[in-house]
Amino acid sequence: MKIIETSIPDVKLIEPKVFGDERGFFMETWNEHTFRKIGIEATFVQDNHSRSVKNTLRGLHYQIRQPQGKLVRVTRGEVFDVAVDLRPGSANFGQWVGEHLSEENKRMLWVPPGFAHGFLVISETADFQYKCTDFYAPEYERSIIWNDPEIGIHWSAKESEVLLSNKDRRGQSLRQAGAELRTVGNP
Numbered sequence: 001m002k003i004i005e006t007s008i009p010d011v012k013l014i015e016p017k018v019f020g021d022e023r024g025f026f027m028e029t030w031n032e033h034t035f036r037k038i039g040i041e042a043t044f045v046q047d048n049h050s051r052s053v054k055n056t057l058r059g060l061h062y063q064i065r066q067p068q069g070k071l072v073r074v075t076r077g078e079v080f081d082v083a084v085d086l087r088p089g090s091a092n093f094g095q096w097v098g099e100h101l102s103e104e105n106k107r108m109l110w111v112p113p114g115f116a117h118g119f120l121v122i123s124e125t126a127d128f129q130y131k132c133t134d135f136y137a138p139e140y141e142r143s144i145i146w147n148d149p150e151i152g153i154h155w156s157a158k159e160s161e162v163l164l165s166n167k168d169r170r171g172q173s174l175r176q177a178g179a180e181l182r183t184v185g186n187p
Contacts, residue, residue: 001013001014001015001016001017001034001038003015003038006097006099007095007097008085008092008095009095010112011097011109011110011111011112011115012038012039012040012109012110013084013099013107013108013109014038014107014108014109014177015105015106015107016029016109017027017110018106023106027106028116029071029073029108030044030071030131031042037068038108040071040110042069042071042131042133043133044071044131044132044133045132045133045134046131046132046134046135046136047129047130047131047132048129048130048132048136049127049128049129050127050128050129051076051125051126051128052121052125052126052128053121053124053125053163054121054122054123054124054125054159055114055120055121055157055161055162055163055164056120056121057118057119057120057121057146057155057157057162057164057168058087058118058119058128058165058168059082059084059116059117059118059119059143059144059146059168060084060116060117060118060144060145060146060171061116061117061118061141061142061143061144061146062086062114062115062116062117062141062142062143062144062177063069063134063136063137063140063141063142063185064140064180064181065137065140065144066134066135066137066140067113067114067134067147067185068113068132068133068134068136069110069111069112069113069132069133069134070086070110070111070117070130070132070133071108071109071110071111071130071131072101072108072109072111072117072119072128072129072130073101073106073107073108073109073128073129073130074101074102074103074126074127074128074129075127075128075129076103076125076126076127077102077103077121077122077123077124077125077126077127078100078101078102078103078104078121078122078123078126078157079102079119079120079121079122079123079126079128080098080099080119080120080122080156081098081100081101081109081117081118081119081178082096082097082117082118082119082153083096083097083109083111083116083117083118084115084117084118084144084151084153084174085114085115086114086115086116086177086178086181087114087115088178088181088182090114093178094150094151094178096150096151096152098153098154100122101119102123107144113133113134116144116177117144120155120156120157122136122156126145140170142171142177142180143167143168143171143172144171144172144173144174144177145168145171145172145173146162146164146168146171147159148171148173148174150173150174150175151174169182
């Protein structure tokens with residue numbers, strides 16, 4: 001397994017060992033011992049799978065309580081995956097990391113608790129799968145607006161092409177999110 005450091009040290013890009021031949025391939029996507037050796041000590045409690053069409057943007061989601069660490073990957077298609085540091089007091093607060101994840105490159109991204117997460121579908125469709133370190137708690141879920149100028153994410157789709165849920169269309173600003181997180185004392 002190869003670990004590629006990102007501009008935010010706690011977010012890790014992971015390239016698993018892939019064994020392939022004319023029959024197909026095999027790869028290990030989670031092994032607690034292996035991940036502990038690279039500094040990811042996570043207990044996963046929930047697995048999720050979404051399928052989305054091109055230009056769907058999901059995010060930027062986070063929970064003000066029960067923050068979720070996520071190990072994310074794409075099993076069909078390609079996405080541009082983004083993590084935004086929302087940890088109050090972090091030297092990287094408001095900074096983002098973006099990586100292309102696809103069925104071809106088989107890369108995974110570790111998004112620690114305390115980060116907002118989102119992705120944009122680049123291919124015609126994409127299957128996105130992720131493991132979570134805490135349960136989904138809709139009463140604590142929040143969304144930061146995808147095009148917040150203070151964060152400045154370089155998405156590859158035009159605003160007129162992006163497909164958003166109503167919830168994501170009403171996302172708040174980074175500034176609002178930071179104020180709320182400081183109030184609730186999220187890590």
